[in-house]
Amino acid sequence: xxxxxxxxxxxxxxxxxxxxxxxxxxxxxxxxxxxxxxxxxxxxxxxxxxxxxxxxxxxxxxxxxxxxxxxxxxxxxxxxxxxxxxxxxxxxxxxxxxxxxxxxxxxxxxxxxxxxxxxxxxxxxxxxxxxxxxxxxxxxxxxxxxxxxxxxxxxxxxxxxxxxxxxxxxxxxxxxxxxxxxxxxxxxxxxxxxxxxxxxxxxxxxxxxxxxxxxxxxxxxxxxxxxxxxxxxxxxxxxxxxxxxxxxxxxxxxxxxxxxxxxxxxxxxxxxxxxxxxxxxxxxxxxxxxxxxxxxxxxxxxxxxxxxxxxxxxxxxxxxxxxxx
Amino acid sequence: xxxxxxxxxxxxxxxxxxxxxxxxxxxxxxxxxxxxxxxxxxxxxxxxxxxxxxxxxxxxxxxxxxxxxxxxxxxxxxxxxxxxxxxxxxxxxxxxxxxxxxxxxxxxxxxxxxxxxxxxxxxxxxxxxxxxxxxxxxxxxxxxxxxxxxxxxxxxxxxxxxxxxxxxxxxxxxxxxxxxxxxxxxxxxxxxxxxxxxxxxxxxxxxxxxxxxxxxxxxxxxxxxxxxxxxxxxxxxxxxxxxxxxxxxxxxxxxxxxxxxxxxxxxxxxxxxxxxxxxxxxxxxxxxx
Numbered sequence: 001x002x003x004x005x006x007x008x009x010x011x012x013x014x015x016x017x018x019x020x021x022x023x024x025x026x027x028x029x030x031x032x033x034x035x036x037x038x039x040x041x042x043x044x045x046x047x048x049x050x051x052x053x054x055x056x057x058x059x060x061x062x063x064x065x066x067x068x069x070x071x072x073x074x075x076x077x078x079x080x081x082x083x084x085x086x087x088x089x090x091x092x093x094x095x096x097x098x099x100x101x102x103x104x105x106x107x108x109x110x111x112x113x114x115x116x117x118x119x120x121x122x123x124x125x126x127x128x129x130x131x132x133x134x135x136x137x138x139x140x141x142x143x144x145x146x147x148x149x150x151x152x153x154x155x156x157x158x159x160x161x162x163x164x165x166x167x168x169x170x171x172x173x174x175x176x177x178x179x180x181x182x183x184x185x186x187x188x189x190x191x192x193x194x195x196x197x198x199x200x201x202x203x204x205x206x207x208x209x210x211x212x213x214x215x216x217x218x219x220x221x222x223x224x225x226x227x228x229x230x231x232x233x234x235x236x237x238x239x240x241x242x243x244x245x246x247x248x249x250x251x252x253x254x255x256x257x258x259x260x261x262x263x264x265x266x267x268x269x270x271x272x273x274x275x276x277x278x279x280x281x282x283x284x285x286x287x288x289x290x291x292x293x294x295x296x297x298x299x300x301x302x303x304x305x306x307x308x309x310x311x312x313x314x315x316x317x318x319x320x321x322x323x324x325x
Numbered sequence: 326x327x328x329x330x331x332x333x334x335x336x337x338x339x340x341x342x343x344x345x346x347x348x349x350x351x352x353x354x355x356x357x358x359x360x361x362x363x364x365x366x367x368x369x370x371x372x373x374x375x376x377x378x379x380x381x382x383x384x385x386x387x388x389x390x391x392x393x394x395x396x397x398x399x400x401x402x403x404x405x406x407x408x409x410x411x412x413x414x415x416x417x418x419x420x421x422x423x424x425x426x427x428x429x430x431x432x433x434x435x436x437x438x439x440x441x442x443x444x445x446x447x448x449x450x451x452x453x454x455x456x457x458x459x460x461x462x463x464x465x466x467x468x469x470x471x472x473x474x475x476x477x478x479x480x481x482x483x484x485x486x487x488x489x490x491x492x493x494x495x496x497x498x499x500x501x502x503x504x505x506x507x508x509x510x511x512x513x514x515x516x517x518x519x520x521x522x523x524x525x526x527x528x529x530x531x532x533x534x535x536x537x538x539x540x541x542x543x544x545x546x547x548x549x550x551x552x553x554x555x556x557x558x559x560x561x562x563x564x565x566x567x568x569x570x571x572x573x574x575x576x577x578x579x580x581x582x583x584x585x586x587x588x589x590x591x592x593x594x595x596x597x598x599x600x601x602x603x604x605x606x607x608x609x610x611x612x613x614x
Contacts, residue, residue, distance in 0.1 A: 051414065054614060091338050
């Protein structure tokens with residue numbers, strides 16, 4: 001079994017709500033996979049099924065060759081988890097958390113080394129109840145690394161982290177990936193995913209919209225490099241749209257903004273501007289970010305809706321869980 | 326293996342809770358008050374055995390309460406807070422989580438009882454002089470048994486529900502049913518069957534029914550440990566004489582069946598500590614966090 005994660009036709013319902021609808025996903029060993037989607041898309045539910053926190057309604061999930069329902073303990077022996085909505089024990093210290101993880105995983109890590117690695121050495125002997133969100137998240141990261149897991153499952157790992165913490169997180173993901181660890185990195189934050197992931201899957205409303213490399217997604221979604229040109233006098237936008245390889249051209253804020261499919265097109269466009277008799281004042285290029293792709297694939301309004309929902313719901317992914325509460 | 330690790334973590338966690346120390350303090354205080362009551366009042370028949378009996382009363386009321394308070398949030402509290410999402414990221418089964426909780430909370434409740442009994446025993450010794458350490462230890466052990474029964478019940482409730490409110494409602498209900506009103510309920514059952522109120526002499530089935538409650542089973546064990554009748558029932562509808570009568574006397578002579586032996590009452594406490602926890606685990610086993 002080469003795939004670290006194999007999800008087949010996964011469906012999960014909470015009462016009348018369908019959280020995951022026919023999800024298929026395979027992630028080969030050693031890959032850093034970004035699981036991207038707005039809040040409420042079903043990312044956490046997918047992870048909850050992988051860890052047997054919730055039972056699938058239908059479908060099969062295999063992690064590291066083990067069945068997620070029947071062999072969950074074997075999975076969790078080899079997986080490091082930083083789940084969304086987890087809480088530390090307020091009355092236990094950071095070190096005690098790491099020691100507990102070491103004991104329960106039967107690992108032989110040095111707690112001090114792990115605590116240093118996530119930047120928690122100084123606060124290690126204080127009760128976790130006094131930690132900030134960022135400190136808790138750092139400790140959670142350290143706990144997930146106990147026992148040198150073959151697979152790291154991170155659900156919104158950057159939440160609450162300051163820029164330093166985010167850098168630590170990225171370093172750790174890269175180091176672990178270099179040592180052959182598979183990383184499943186779920187986030188609604190595109191920058192996070194773009195920075196570390198080999199491949200990205202976009203999930204929305206329980207359905208997988210696309211899986212590809214970041215570059216591949218860009219290509220597939222037809223998103224182009226954007227060229228902004230400042231010239232005097234400003235050439236007519238319509239005339240320049242005939243240039244080969246140029247998608248759309250428009251005048252915005254006294255500048256020309258053109259979508260170009262590749263680098264050659266940019267040169268052709270700049271030449272066309274000069275040939276029109278205008279003097280080139282300045283130009284800059286923008287690479288389409290994953291955010292643009294993301295917005296293009298899930299639809300901008302959906303993201304805003306979901307974001308608004310997430311403000312009133314502490315765990316939007318699992319909103320409907322409390323069906324019989 | 327992981328049960329011990331989980332239990333150790335849990336003991337570490339809740340032994341730092343002020344609530345546990347508060348409960349221990351209150352229980353110790355009441356036990357000391359109970360044991361010194363006769364001496365304070367200058368009652369003539371003040372004796373070690375009467376004093377011990379005076380601890381049994383606060384024990385019957387407070388030990389189940391303490392065990393419920395210590396146990397009812399054990400699983401559901403961690404479920405709601407998100408602690409379980411951390412804990413179940415480790416290679417531990419849900420059965421080990423529930424078992425670890427029962428073990429840990431039992432250790433804590435037993436510790437509280439040990440402190441209270443040690444302090445009250447010291448005070449009793451100073452006031453009344455010598456008494457059998459063995460009998461007193463048996464009394465303390467029976468009290469731990471009562472605590473274990475309610476810890477198992479409370480953890481079982483905690484594992485079987487999703488909300489703290491539901492756990493609290495069930496735990497409070499269980500306390501009223503088993504500690505305060507059991508004899509009224511048994512009496513009601515007796516009335517439904519026979520059309521009369523139970524007197525001093527009752528059929529064996531009625532005594533068995535009475536002793537199915539952990540509180541009554543505890544009383545049987547305490548009487549056996551102390552070798553004397555203990556008056557510690559609440560809200561009984563039977564005549565006062567029934568409280569001090571032996572099982573044989575209540576049956577109107579004749580042999581006492583095994584189901585009314587001291588061992589049977591010990592078994593009742595053991596079942597209360599195991600069966601609700603097992604039911605709780607069964608409900609928790611396959612449920613979504």
